[in-house]
Amino acid sequence: MSMYIIVVGGGNVGVQLTKRLIARNHEVLMLEKDSRQAQKLGNLLGEKHIMHGDGCDILTQKEAGFKRADIVVSVTGEDEDNLICCQLAKEVWNVSRVVARVNDPAHEAVFREIGIDDTVSATGIIFSLIDQQIASDELIPVGHLHKGHVEIVESVLSERSRLVGRAVRDIALPQGSFIVYLFRDGNGMPVNGDTEFRTDDMVVAMVPSARAEELRTVFTDVNA
Secondary structure, eight states, X not given: OOOEEEEXXXXXXXXXXXXXXXXXXXXXXXXXXXXXHHHHHHHHHOGGGEEESOTTOHHHHHHHTGGGOSEEEEOOSOHHHHHHHHHXXXXXXXXXXXXXXXXXXXXXXXXXXXXXXXXXXXXXXXXHHHOTTSOGGGOOOGGGXXXXXXXXXXXXXXXXXXXXXXXXXXXXXXXXXXXXXXXXXXXXEOOOTTOBBOTTOEEEEEEEGGGHHHHHHHHHOBOX
16 A cells, blocks of 8 residues: 655655665655755655755645654654654654654653654664565564564675674574674675675664663674
8 A cells, every 4th residue: 555654854864765665665754954955865765855955844734744654754864853854744744654763772761752753763663664564584573673672783894894794593693693684785685694795785773772782792893
């Protein structure tokens, strides 16, 4: 079923999410407050999918059609903006479902207190929350994130990363953690044991909160 989905924030997360939603034939509009970035994204994604404006501004929201939106997703790099945008979407426009990216896990409690439906931090996870027809091998158990004290960790691999050129099965990950998705050359791809890491890959992993820093160390370790 096609839905009208508004994505606020034209960074990497927003772009990748928008691409995937467009590919699933949803009606998608991205809001980006930086005029140059908005123009650039218009050329990349198509002008009909991009609107220049502040997603936290009520007049902009009205013009974007928040009132008829099925889902509003705010994925800017600022938790305060995501919070304001989603709160207005629920309280002013009565959007039935809102999803917010939380950059600082310490802010998750605040988001939940005001009724934000889902708080997540990676494109693949956000997409799985929106599109329940995602392939079974890409299904991610989002419902267990908070109760299971699990965090989502993202990392972009530099050319000096020790992971580059190695397969997933050869990487020693902290106990209880696993890699769930990988973004390469602007496209998302599922991961299996034979997947080899490349420079500039964006790796998305789930990890017990107690071992999150240990996993980040694995991702950021570089060759001398």
